[in-house]
Amino acid sequence: MSKQTAAKPSNPSESWPQRSPLRAPKLGDRVYEQIVERIVDGTLAEGDRLPSEHGFCRMFEVSRPVIREALARLRADGIIESRQGSGSYVRRRPVRDLLRxxxxxxxxxxxxxxxxxxxxxxxxxxxxxxxxxxxxxxxxxxxxxxxxxxxxxxxxxxxxxxxxxxxxxxxxxxxxxxxxxxxxxxxxxxxxxxxxxxxxxxxxxxxxxxxxxxxxxxxxxxxxxxxxxxxxxxxxxxxxxxxxxxxx
CATH class of the missing domain: 1.20.120.530 (GntR ligand-binding domain-like)
Known part of the structure; x- marks a missing residue:
């Protein structure tokens, strides 16, 4: 009795491991960029308190996880800092010419x-x-x-x-x-x-x-x-x- 071999997929990609679909730039990236631009152009100055997460959600029309991702990156880059019970503040402004x-x-x-x-x-x-x-x-x-x-x-x-x-x-x-x-x-x-x-x-x-x-x-x-x-x-x-x- 001959062994049956598994049928090969008609499309080779069907045998690839499943991965997340390709996406456009993440919303978190876009929010990050827009906040940085506001800091660089002086709309948000050093020492200014940033809007609350809820305020950012309304401003950018995105969810809280998106805002939290953007703020985490800003903290990691040393641009903002969080103060316990007070919120997030602009720690330092990248020099104005940086975005040139x-x-x-x-x-x-x-x-x-x-x-x-x-x-x-x-x-x-x-x-x-x-x-x-x-x-x-x-x-x-x-x-x-x-x-x-x-x-x-x-x-x-x-x-x-x-x-x-x-x-x-x-x-x-x-x-x-x-x-x-x-x-x-x-x-x-x-x-x-x-x-x-x-x-x-x-x-x-x-x-x-x-x-x-x-x-x-x-x-x-x-x-x-x-x-x-x-x-x-x-x-x-x-x-x-x-x-x-x-x-x-």
Missing amino acids: YGDSTNAAQILRCFEFRIALEGEAAALAAARHTAADLRCIREANDACDDAANKGRLGKEEDLEFHMAIAHASGNALFAETMELLHDDIQDGMDTARNLSKGEQKERVRILRDEHGAVLEALADNDADRARVAMRAHLHNAQRRIVGAK
Whole structure:
């Protein structure tokens, strides 16, 4: 007796695992963007109390879960803060020119990328201080010199800056640091572009700050001081993030 074989589906997609249907941008994303725009353009100023969840629901004609999702993202990005029993308030306003270099969703992604980089690259720098070889340190110095050369020629030098950070990741001795940064390449470059574009009018000051911050990282690496390298790298990236959100 011959075995019966299961009939193949006429449409190959019928055998695929069931997934949620493709959707347009989520309502939470749209609400998030509109609140950010109101903060950036000054409609909601720093220190202002945000409308209640019910007020936002009426304003945007969406449900409470949608509003809560948008507010959670705003808190995660450091733009608003919640006060017990009082509501949510604008914590800081991203600089007005930020949206010239991308929409509010892109701006939020840049801020989240900086937050992740602070954690990731801080540890990479600490490990690099403890583990780097003479060849590693030479590569880091050369990348830093290339940053200086680009600045002296009046260029933004984003490629050189990224190479400096990648050289440190490689020197950590753990390939996952560099591989993760490669995966984040586009987001990292977007962040570098934005930070530089926002400080174009202060080129000399930007160059001075970059040299000082890179110099502090490099000195800690050369001294094999892991704690100091971690602090210097975290401070460097945190300062770049602060320039984007306009923090004092």
